[in-house]
Amino acid sequence: MSRKTIAAGLLAAFALASAAQAETWMVDPEHTEVRVYWDHAGFSEQxxxxxxxxxxxxxxxxxxxxxxxxxxxxxxxxxxxxERFNSDLWSDTFFDVANFPLVSFNSTSFQQVGPTQLKVKGDLTIKDVTREAEFDVTVHNVGEHPVGKYFKYFAGTWLGVTAVATIKRSEWNMGAFVPMGSDEIRIVINSELRAQ
Incomplete structure (x- = not known):
């Protein structure tokens, strides 16, 4: 399994940017980030x-x-x-990793809303709750990777994207300490992917 791989369900927008795309895309784990942001009691964004x-x-x-x-x-x-905060989030107060080890997303629709913009809807499952989530996807670039001139690994056709969604954690049974910690959570995914 690749490290730091993207939420691949958000990346179908690439198809609209080029007429010569492969059917399968693989994430570059060294150039992919999946981050979650929230407001901490009005003092900072964590x-x-x-x-x-x-x-x-x-x-x-x-x-x-x-x-x-x-x-x-x-x-x-x-x-x-x-480390202590990691343990708190893994506990049954939040993610309950012992009983629900995975967060998953299964797409239900893709909609093109601009030359390089897409809205992707799907079922987001956290713990034992499945609800709809919507991601706004921006395609930054599609084509030959310039680094491929120097490193074989980067040869071929690549995609660069950002995907953003905002959800309320309480809707997935993770509402502990709201509103001291914000209910609203922002998910931001940045990734480079290679055509197969």
């Missing part, structure tokens, strides 16, 4: 990172709406930078 994600993306070359995707994130890969 964040954590998930360092492992497994996922798959399939899409039609001639129809973005036909794209489908799935991703799963091991909760144990979460890193806040504070």
């Amino acid at each position: 964040s954590l990172e998930f360092t492992e994600v497994d996922g798959s993306l399939n899409f039609s070359l001639d129809s973005v709406p036909s794209s489908t995707a799935f991703f799963a994130i091991p909760v144990s890969s979460m890193e806040t930078g504070v």
